[in-house]
Amino acid sequence: MIETYENILQIAVLAGCILVTVIRSVExxxxxxxxxxxxxxxxxxxxxYWLACLAFYGMTPQISVxxxxxxxxxxxxxxxxxxxxxxxxxxxxxxxxxxxxSIFALGMGLFFMHWGEILSNLIYAGLFGLLLYAAITRxxxxxxxxxxxxxxxxxxLEYGLWLSSCFWKSDTAANPYxxxxxxxxxxLPFFLFATHKAVKE
Amino acid sequence: xxxxxxxxxCLAAPLILAVLYxxxxxxxxxxxxLAGMTTCLLSAYISAFxxxxxxxxxxxxxxxxxxxxxxxxxxxxxLFYLIVFTPGPKEAISGVLMTAAGFATFxxxxxxxxxxxxxxxxxxxxxxxxxxxxxxCGVVVAAGLLLLWDMILPRAFGTFAxxxxxxTFHAVFNIFVSQTGPVFWIxxxxxxxxxxxxxxxxxxxxxxx
Numbered sequence: 001m002i003e004t005y006e007n008i009l010q011i012a013v014l015a016g017c018i019l020v021t022v023i024r025s026v027e028x029x030x031x032x033x034x035x036x037x038x039x040x041x042x043x044x045x046x047x048x049y050w051l052a053c054l055a056f057y058g059m060t061p062q063i064s065v066x067x068x069x070x071x072x073x074x075x076x077x078x079x080x081x082x083x084x085x086x087x088x089x090x091x092x093x094x095x096x097x098x099x100x101x102s103i104f105a106l107g108m109g110l111f112f113m114h115w116g117e118i119l120s121n122l123i124y125a126g127l128f129g130l131l132l133y134a135a136i137t138r139x140x141x142x143x144x145x146x147x148x149x150x151x152x153x154x155x156x157l158e159y160g161l162w163l164s165s166c167f168w169k170s171d172t173a174a175n176p177y178x179x180x181x182x183x184x185x186x187x188l189p190f191f192l193f194a195t196h197k198a199v200k201e
Numbered sequence: 202x203x204x205x206x207x208x209x210x211c212l213a214a215p216l217i218l219a220v221l222y223x224x225x226x227x228x229x230x231x232x233x234x235l236a237g238m239t240t241c242l243l244s245a246y247i248s249a250f251x252x253x254x255x256x257x258x259x260x261x262x263x264x265x266x267x268x269x270x271x272x273x274x275x276x277x278x279x280l281f282y283l284i285v286f287t288p289g290p291k292e293a294i295s296g297v298l299m300t301a302a303g304f305a306t307f308x309x310x311x312x313x314x315x316x317x318x319x320x321x322x323x324x325x326x327x328x329x330x331x332x333x334x335x336x337x338c339g340v341v342v343a344a345g346l347l348l349l350w351d352m353i354l355p356r357a358f359g360t361f362a363x364x365x366x367x368x369t370f371h372a373v374f375n376i377f378v379s380q381t382g383p384v385f386w387i388x389x390x391x392x393x394x395x396x397x398x399x400x401x402x403x404x405x406x407x408x409x410x
Contacts, residue, residue, distance in 0.1 A: 026403055038345065038366060045369040052376045053264075056384075062257055063265050066372045073365035076358050 002171060006178055007051045010185045014044040017189055028199060032084055036195050039077035040188070046070030068120050075127040078151060081191075082134050085198035086144040101132030108159060115166050128155055143201040146194035150187070157184045205311050209242045212310065226295070233296045236278035237303020244274045244304075245311070263379060268371035272338065275304055276364055279342075294343040301339030305332040330389035334374045337392040338367040340399065 017040045025033040046067045053061050061067060109125025135151040138144040161180040168175045213235055220231050248270045252262040279297050282288060288296070312327055345363040377388020 022403075038362070042362070042366045042369065045366065045373055049264075049369055049373050049376070052373060056376060056380055057260075061265055062261050063255065065269060066265060066369055069269075069365035070369035073362040073369070076362035076365075080359060080362070 002173060002178060004051065004054065006181055006185075007047050010181070010188075011044055011047050011051070013185050013188055014040050014047065017192060018044065020192055021195075024196075030199050032081060032195050032199055035077055035081045035084060036191060039074050039081060039191070042070045042074035042077060043188075046074070068123075072123060072127060075131060078154075078191075079127070079131055079134055081195065082131075082138060082144060082147050082151060085147050085195070086138045086141045095137075098133040098136040101136045102129035105129035105132055108162075112162060112166070128158070131155060143198050146197045147191070150190045150194045153187055153190075154184070157187055205242060205245060205314075208310060208314060209238065209307065212307065213238060226292075229292070230295065230299050233278065233299035234303035234306075237275065237300040237305075238307040240274040240277060240300070241271075241304045241307040241311075244271045247274070260379065264372045264375040268368045268375060271304070272364060272368045272371055275300055275335075275338070276342065276360075280360075290346070293346060297343040297346070298336065298339045301335040302332075305335035308335075326389050329393050330378060333392035333396050334371065337395050338371060340396070341367055341370070 018037060021033050021037040021040060024030070025037055046069075049067050049070065050060065053059065105128040106125050108128070109121045112124070113121045131151055132155055135148040135155070138148045141148070157180055161177060161184060164176040164180055168177055216231055216235050216238075220228055220235065223231060244267070248262065248267045251257075251266045251270065252259070255266070257265060278300050279293065282296050283293055308331060309328060312331075313324075316323070318324060342363050345359060345366075374388060374392065377384055377391070380388070
């Protein structure tokens with residue numbers, strides 16, 4: 001039951017964020033706001049799908065492809081948001097740390113394969129490797145620094161969420177899974193601020 | 202027993218003949234309409250096969266398999282057009298929308314043969330609900346393609362992400378319209394509301410197409 005309330009809260013936060021981004025997209029005519037709308041939209045659709053399956057059929061999807069697809073899409077939109085917020089010919093800085101981020105994502109992907117499907121974990125590892133690489137590379141870019149920090153925090157919370165789901169199964173508030181999910185929900189509106197900064201710079 | 206391929210031949214024949222005589226953008230539009238109908242027919246075969254192969258029940262197939270197959274199939278004609286003919290954004294967008302309209306039209310015809318035509322209200326809801334859903338998915342893909350048009354490297358990524366986005370939207374719509382009562386009404390009205398909102402408030406301002 002706590003998962004349902006948690007999902008409803010996340011959907012409400014995302015709906016509020018979408019409202020803001022749609023208004024900003026129309027007012028400012030900036031593609032950054034539109035990409036952010038797509039990020040929030042994909043994430044929210046995945047949540048609604050999951051919640052609807054639980055509410056109307058009393059179970060999670062038999063084949064979890066659709067909700068996974070929506071989350072893949074949201075990570076890709078986040079990556080595209082970061083790319084668009086920074087210069088395309090970004091070559092500055094060392095490559096060691098960003099590569100370490102990608103290798104970490106790959107390692108975590110291999111670890112999660114013990115619990116989940118091989119293909120979906122490979123895709124998640126690839127997308128998070130890309131996100132971590134792009135975010136660490138752009139940490140010194142003035143226009144994208146907020147977005148990069150936001151993405152790093154987001155990735156950290158996602159890994160916390162997934163790790164806790166491997167080791168704790170209880171449906172109570174004591175489960176760290178719900179704490180990480182709540183923190184993730186709280187982190188989502190930060191991208192509004194980060195995008196605002198990127199548009200203003 | 203429904204022979205949807207027979208219905209397809211009957212509907213497509215006059216359109217194919219018209220294509221032979223038309224020129225320019227009208228011809229292109231009609232070809233995309235036909236492509237939409239063809240992908241709908243093929244989607245029905247593939248969905249039925251996947252449902253059997255994966256051992257999923259009919260209700261689950263409507264929100265777990267059909268959206269994935271249908272949205273992927275709908276994107277194929279426009280991907281072919283983009284890769285082979287490298288059109289401008291306006292032509293590509295028209296193609297996406299006409300394919301979506303063709304798909305929705307053929308799906309509605311198949312629905313009519315299954316459930317009859319006696320209930321006008323049901324027909325109106327079906328026509329506008331499903332029709333608007335397919336067109337709304339087309340608008341999202343088209344708007345996204347235009348938005349991502351100038352970015353060469355992430356174009357493939359972006360197209361995949363948009364496809365995932367519309368698949369989930371389609372799946373959520375299918376879950377809602379398979380219910381009864383207020384959930385059905387809300388689900389049916391969401392795509393139409395989104396399209397109207399886009400036409401009234403957003404299209405004029407951002408002038409995507």
